[in-house]
Amino acid sequence: IVQIEHLQKHYQMGDTIVRALEDISFTMLTGEFWSIMGPSGSGKSTLLNLLGCLDQPTDGLYRLGGIDVSEMDDDELSEIRNERIGFIFQSFNLIQQLTVLENIEVPLFYMGWDPTDSRDRAQELAEKVGLGDRAGHRPRELSGGQQQRVAIARAMANDPLILLADEPTGNLDSKTEAEILAMLQELNEQGKTVIVVTHELKVAEIANWNLSMRDGLIDAVRGPEDS
Amino acid sequence: IVQIEHLQKHYQMGDTIVRALEDISFTMLTGEFWSIMGPSGSGKSTLLNLLGCLDQPTDGLYRLGGIDVSEMDDDELSEIRNERIGFIFQSFNLIQQLTVLENIEVPLFYMGWDPTDSRDRAQELAEKVGLGDRAGHRPRELSGGQQQRVAIARAMANDPLILLADEPTGNLDSKTEAEILAMLQELNEQGKTVIVVTHELKVAEIANWNLSMRDGLIDAVRGPEDS
Numbered sequence: 001i002v003q004i005e006h007l008q009k010h011y012q013m014g015d016t017i018v019r020a021l022e023d024i025s026f027t028m029l030t031g032e033f034w035s036i037m038g039p040s041g042s043g044k045s046t047l048l049n050l051l052g053c054l055d056q057p058t059d060g061l062y063r064l065g066g067i068d069v070s071e072m073d074d075d076e077l078s079e080i081r082n083e084r085i086g087f088i089f090q091s092f093n094l095i096q097q098l099t100v101l102e103n104i105e106v107p108l109f110y111m112g113w114d115p116t117d118s119r120d121r122a123q124e125l126a127e128k129v130g131l132g133d134r135a136g137h138r139p140r141e142l143s144g145g146q147q148q149r150v151a152i153a154r155a156m157a158n159d160p161l162i163l164l165a166d167e168p169t170g171n172l173d174s175k176t177e178a179e180i181l182a183m184l185q186e187l188n189e190q191g192k193t194v195i196v197v198t199h200e201l202k203v204a205e206i207a208n209w210n211l212s213m214r215d216g217l218i219d220a221v222r223g224p225e226d227s
Numbered sequence: 228i229v230q231i232e233h234l235q236k237h238y239q240m241g242d243t244i245v246r247a248l249e250d251i252s253f254t255m256l257t258g259e260f261w262s263i264m265g266p267s268g269s270g271k272s273t274l275l276n277l278l279g280c281l282d283q284p285t286d287g288l289y290r291l292g293g294i295d296v297s298e299m300d301d302d303e304l305s306e307i308r309n310e311r312i313g314f315i316f317q318s319f320n321l322i323q324q325l326t327v328l329e330n331i332e333v334p335l336f337y338m339g340w341d342p343t344d345s346r347d348r349a350q351e352l353a354e355k356v357g358l359g360d361r362a363g364h365r366p367r368e369l370s371g372g373q374q375q376r377v378a379i380a381r382a383m384a385n386d387p388l389i390l391l392a393d394e395p396t397g398n399l400d401s402k403t404e405a406e407i408l409a410m411l412q413e414l415n416e417q418g419k420t421v422i423v424v425t426h427e428l429k430v431a432e433i434a435n436w437n438l439s440m441r442d443g444l445i446d447a448v449r450g451p452e453d454s
């Protein structure tokens with residue numbers, strides 16, 4: 001479902017170039033569960049943003065479901081992002097003026113869901129992540145881990161084919177973390193492709209495939225047989 | 228150095244009350260190294276904000292260095308925050324328009340440091356956290372873990388007596404995390420009081436005292452003899 005060939009991402013900063021991704025190539029199949037690990041600054045979030053169609057590479061090829069993403073126009077990209085991809089951001093990216101429920105509903109609003117249905121779905125997801133009683137509150141009134149959980153609920157709202165999670169448990173205690181990881185495993189068992197950026201070994205272990213990065217390059221790829 | 232008695236913090240939300248801190252009492256001595264753990268939403272950040280004089284309790288007593296903090300006026304509080312307390316925020320709170328160096332210099336600016344001295348100190352700290360080559364860049368151009376490291380450098384800039392860290396390694400890989408933890412230990416060995424909120428056992432283990440929270444209350448206090 002994901003085909004990456006010689007992907008590159010540079011940022012021109014005055015007269016220096018920051019090479020976030022040097023030359024990345026790999027293939028991921030539908031329904032696989034991948035973890036991406038690597039040192040701070042090695043390019044994990046950059047790669048995830050490209051996979052999530054939130055950004056375009058400087059060079060290289062990205063095929064999603066067989067279609068060259070760089071050939072798509074803004075509307076097609078937008079449709080893919082809203083309907084098929086769920087994204088949990090490293091810094092949550094919640095909308096401060098909206099309540100917990102409204103934040104979770106955002107993807108459903110874009111897909112034209114009936115307001116009553118989307119409200120019900122959002123309430124159900126809020127309870128699933130343990131925030132049912134905070135549904136009417138705003139991000140600024142929540143703890144770090146609570147905000148992270150709203151971001152997680154939002155990413156699951158549109159029942160996406162691919163779930164991209166950038167360090168989804170960094171602000172959670174181990175019990176809550178275990179609940180979130182169980183949710184991700186459940187989604188994967190339903191056939192969804194799950195890609196998690198993490199630097200915690202216990203999170204990487206629930207994936208069956210692992211990509212290690214270093215300085216914008218792939219350091220290693222491990223699959224189920226490599227135990 | 229820190230004396231807390233029956234501290235409470237409530238938020239009135241329409242007609243519900245969120246009791247972030249119910250009734251907290253404890254004492255911390257100068258030069259001790261404390262970790263604070265507990266489930267997401269249990270009140271850790273709220274407590275740390277009160278300790279850091281960033282907020283006032285709804286009720287209860289907080290004595291810092293023998294002085295009742297609730298008796299202090301804004302100028303005195305401001306002076307304490309700038310000169311004696313270093314704070315690493317859970318969401319970094321970097322100033323987006325300032326560069327890495329300028330962000331680190333902020334506390335020194337408030338203390339009236341000579342601009343050349345403060346620039347040198349900031350550069351030294353940037354290198355210490357591995358960001359010497361990103362000194363002129365802005366937070367938006369940095370990875371999550373890099374932003375966290377800028378926040379850490381800023382907290383150490385004014386050589387504070389008390390360092391308060393809210394989940395300072397949540398976005399860092401294990402190697403970088405080990406470097407940051409070594410820095411905290413080093414500061415503690417120099418006599419500084421260090422208080423770290425974390426939900427990682429390996430971070431809690433470098434402290435010699437541990438406070439466990441649950442639902443706005445203290446669940447347990449462990450010291451060196453409790454192994």
Ligand SMILES: Nc1ncnc2c1ncn2[C@@H]1O[C@H](COP(=O)(O)OP(=O)(O)OP(=O)(O)O)[C@@H](O)[C@H]1O
Nearest residue numbers: 141142143144145238247267268269270271272273
């Ligand atoms: N400004 C606010 N208004 C209303 N409720 C708040 C506010 N700030 C915090 N709370 C609530 O107080 C409780 C404690 O929050 P706090 O941020 O201290 O938790 P925490 O232990 O740091 O959690 P985490 O591990 O998720 O960061 C939570 O239920 C939170 O939603």
Ligand SMILES: Nc1ncnc2c1ncn2[C@@H]1O[C@H](COP(=O)(O)OP(=O)(O)OP(=O)(O)O)[C@@H](O)[C@H]1O
Nearest residue numbers: 011020040041042043044045046368369370371372
């Ligand atoms: N907008 C930008 N402009 C310039 N450089 C950038 C930008 N975004 C990212 N970078 C740089 O690209 C490199 C990779 O960043 P990325 O955010 O992908 O790292 P990461 O692996 O997610 O790190 P972390 O674990 O700290 O979150 C870093 O050196 C970062 O500073």
Ligand SMILES: [Mg+2]
Nearest residue numbers: 045090370371
């Ligand atoms: Mg990142």
Ligand SMILES: [Mg+2]
Nearest residue numbers: 143144272317
């Ligand atoms: Mg917190």
